[in-house]
Amino acid sequence: MNDDRRLEFKEKALPLLDELYGAALRMTRNPSMAEDVVAESFARAWKSIDQFQPGTNLRAWMYRILTNTYITHFRKNKREPEKVSVDAYEKADHFHLYNKLSSRAPSAPDPAKEVMGRFTNEDFRKALDLLPEEYRTAVVLFDLEGLSYQEVASALDVPIGTVRSRLARGRALLQTTLHQHAVELGLVPA
Amino acid sequence: MNPFDPKHWDPCNEALERVHEFLNQRELTPQDQADIRRHLTDCPPCGDRFDFEEKLLERLKKSDPCQCPERLRARIKALLDLT
Ligand SMILES: [Zn+2]
Numbered sequence: 001m002n003d004d005r006r007l008e009f010k011e012k013a014l015p016l017l018d019e020l021y022g023a024a025l026r027m028t029r030n031p032s033m034a035e036d037v038v039a040e041s042f043a044r045a046w047k048s049i050d051q052f053q054p055g056t057n058l059r060a061w062m063y064r065i066l067t068n069t070y071i072t073h074f075r076k077n078k079r080e081p082e083k084v085s086v087d088a089y090e091k092a093d094h095f096h097l098y099n100k101l102s103s104r105a106p107s108a109p110d111p112a113k114e115v116m117g118r119f120t121n122e123d124f125r126k127a128l129d130l131l132p133e134e135y136r137t138a139v140v141l142f143d144l145e146g147l148s149y150q151e152v153a154s155a156l157d158v159p160i161g162t163v164r165s166r167l168a169r170g171r172a173l174l175q176t177t178l179h180q181h182a183v184e185l186g187l188v189p190a
Numbered sequence: 191m192n193p194f195d196p197k198h199w200d201p202c203n204e205a206l207e208r209v210h211e212f213l214n215q216r217e218l219t220p221q222d223q224a225d226i227r228r229h230l231t232d233c234p235p236c237g238d239r240f241d242f243e244e245k246l247l248e249r250l251k252k253s254d255p256c257q258c259p260e261r262l263r264a265r266i267k268a269l270l271d272l273t
Binding site: 009010013014017018019020021022025026031035038039042043046094095097098102113116119121122123124125127128143144148149164167168171174175178 | 206210211213217238239242243245246247249250251252253254255256257258259261262263265266267269270272
């Protein structure tokens, strides 16, 4: 029985290596720590292979182990997630960048698209890295890796409603950060 | 204010709040999808915001084409006894 599972695991988990490493890199923001998180996750998965139900979603299972490994073993401050003022983000303008850009030049053809095209990949990665951890992990798992609400909820061990509000705030903050960056680059006035 | 009172129902607010869910349509019922899609088509301010957010997230996703380092791949293969 376990042999079947091990076989299935080898076939299906290895092709996930690139994306799992990518997710770990965005969570840790540190390449060598990301490697350790992924290696440790595979080790834990391999050891607890009897808990995996063959034919069920191995990808979601791996993300759950990965997220859990990161949170319990690698996060700098294990007990206390980075404190952010929820209030500040509660009031965050959900379309900050969009609003700034479209008020800038209402007559220009799609100013938003024009400015977005001038951000580099690095700019986007930095903006994501700047998000407080709990928003960043939600955005990484849902928007980048395409997990479902339910899968993200069980990976983070929070209710689905929490996943939804973290996503909304995380995305709103991304717009705020990108706007600041656009100002720094001189693409838009402050 | 009772948010369920139809007098106070604000389709824009509702649509914008649900833009996030709409960005991931698999999480909505077909009926909700149809309602929101109709609003986004009928209401350019909401539609533009949705398009913008969608492009932004698409761009974010593309900014991160990660490749697992060979060293890590070897480490995993050794663990799984595949070397
Ligand atoms: Zn509207």
